[in-house]
Amino acid sequence: xxxxxxxxxxxxxxxxxxxxxxxxxxxxxxxxxxxxxxxxxxxxxxxxxxxxxxxxxxxxxxxxxxxxxxxxxxxxxxxxxxxxxxxxxxxxxxxxxxxxxxxxxxxxxxxxxxxxxxxxxxxxxxxxxxxxxxxxxxxxxxxxxxxxxxxxxxxxxxxxxxxxxxxxxxxxxxxxxxxxxxxxxxxxxxxxxxxxxxxxxxxxxxxxxxxxxxxxxxxxxxxxxxxxxxxxxxxx
Amino acid sequence: xxxxxxxxxxxxxxxxxxxxxxxxxxxxxxxxxxxxxxxxxxxxxxxxxxxxxxxxxxxxxxxxxxxxxxxxxxxxxxxxxxxxxxxxxxxxxxxxxxxxxxxxxxxxxxxxxxxxxxxxxxxxxxxxxxxxxxxxxxxxxxxxxxxxxxxxxxxxxxxxxxxxxxxxxxxxxxxxxxxxxxxxxxxxxxxxxxxxxxxxxxxxxxx
Numbered sequence: 177x178x179x180x181x182x183x184x185x186x187x188x189x190x191x192x193x194x195x196x197x198x199x200x201x202x203x204x205x206x207x208x209x210x211x212x213x214x215x216x217x218x219x220x221x222x223x224x225x226x227x228x229x230x231x232x233x234x235x236x237x238x239x240x241x242x243x244x245x246x247x248x249x250x251x252x253x254x255x256x257x258x259x260x261x262x263x264x265x266x267x268x269x270x271x272x273x274x275x276x277x278x279x280x281x282x283x284x285x286x287x288x289x290x291x292x293x294x295x296x297x298x299x300x301x302x303x304x305x306x307x308x309x310x311x312x313x314x315x316x317x318x319x320x321x322x323x324x325x326x327x328x329x330x331x332x333x334x335x336x337x338x339x340x341x342x343x344x345x346x347x348x349x350x351x352x353x354x355x356x357x358x359x360x361x362x363x364x365x366x367x368x369x370x371x372x373x374x375x376x377x378x379x380x381x382x383x384x385x386x387x388x389x390x391x392x393x394x395x396x397x398x399x400x401x402x403x404x405x406x407x408x409x410x411x412x
Numbered sequence: 413x414x415x416x417x418x419x420x421x422x423x424x425x426x427x428x429x430x431x432x433x434x435x436x437x438x439x440x441x442x443x444x445x446x447x448x449x450x451x452x453x454x455x456x457x458x459x460x461x462x463x464x465x466x467x468x469x470x471x472x473x474x475x476x477x478x479x480x481x482x483x484x485x486x487x488x489x490x491x492x493x494x495x496x497x498x499x500x501x502x503x504x505x506x507x508x509x510x511x512x513x514x515x516x517x518x519x520x521x522x523x524x525x526x527x528x529x530x531x532x533x534x535x536x537x538x539x540x541x542x543x544x545x546x547x548x549x550x551x552x553x554x555x556x557x558x559x560x561x562x563x564x565x566x567x568x569x570x571x572x573x574x575x576x577x578x579x580x581x582x583x584x585x586x587x588x589x590x591x592x593x594x595x596x597x598x599x600x601x602x603x604x605x606x607x608x609x610x611x612x613x614x615x616x617x618x619x
Contacts, residue, residue, distance in 0.1 A: 182481055187481065187487070191491070205502050205505070208506040209506050388422075
């Protein structure tokens with residue numbers, strides 16, 4: 177057999193063996209991996225709501241808390257909550273946290289542009305429709321140590337208790353200020369700003385835009401919560 | 413000890429662990445050593461993943477060494493390594509999801525780690541499968557020993573913890589002790605690895 181034929185034959189056999197191995201591993205582990213991703217998503221919703229603590233949480237606990245207290249619903253353009261079965265193509269996902277027979281808070285998914293890729297997270301809002309209860313990031317491609325700090329605890333905790341409305345109750349969204357600049361703002365505006373990360377001005381800028389855009393689309397729901405007229409969860 | 417010291421396996425192991433350690437002596441694999449050593453548990457998992465890859469890539473390549481055509485040997489080596497790395501990555505994502513999220517791209521980047529490729533090309537292509545496998549494990553452990561050493565000091569000094577548990581007593585903080593923020597950042601790893609290299613070179617010279 178000529179030398180080049182032998183090389184081609186060897187390469188072909190190697191490719192087939194490698195791809196069979198990888199296909200087997202990928203299909204064999206797929207279900208487990210999907211469960212992991214789903215549990216991680218649920219954990220982040222609970223984390224934004226402050227229902228679970230930071231760090232490792234057992235899988236069973238995440239699933240049982242999520243199934244007991246959180247309802248995955250959709251909101252239409254008028255801010256009305258509907259079940260997944262009745263959802264229209266333009267409707268937005270919302271997670272409603274119900275405990276002791278009252279809606280305590282609701283969570284909106286954040287899907288924002290970042291410096292290097294998408295930033296995915298959850299923003300939990302109190303049932304007054306204007307106060308932030310918590311914020312988490314579960315996926316991002318920002319620079320570790322700089323923009324990557326958006327997933328760190330200190331940064332996320334900055335959001336707790338801040339408002340997405342100004343003193344008159346008008347929607348202004350939440351803004352990430354430059355690092356250390358919050359204290360230089362006038363006192364009445366500080367409630368709409370969180371302290372930023374030094375060295376990550378662009379990440380903050382993109383996240384500001386992404387959050388503003390998301391919160392604007394969710395304004396109809398927020399207005400209903402503010403007026404205490406919310407129909408979430410559906411059927412109430 | 414005399415017989416043991418003369419055996420080739422022993423020489424190969426002690427070379428990889430000490431005289432010719434891949435990180436502190438050959439200065440290979442620095443990129444991942446900087447990135448995953450903020451915490452001890454990511455460093456341990458990364459060391460295990462790399463040891464698995466380098467040991468089995470050495471074994472596979474050594475088994476095939478008489479069959480691999482010379483002109484495509486680098487491609488073959490990379491294919492074997494890449495397959496093993498993807499297997500390790502899939503396994504981590506299925507069974508250790510939290511850690512695999514923290515390690516993110518660095519598991520995938522084992523493919524480009526010079527240690528793995530270097531051992532396959534210089535050792536496994538010319539040695540028996542068993543010795544190649546031992547060499548792979550020894551190099552993985554050599555890499556891991558520095559990684560875990562660096563991570564130990566970075567986590568201890570940078571966040572006052574070991575494996576996520578607080579080890580610095582509260583009283584120290586009340587007395588004014590502060591965690592060393594530099595250790596959490598990449599320059600901290602550079603300085604730490606530099607100190608390890610210095611220590612090893614000094615000790616080797618004295619012998």
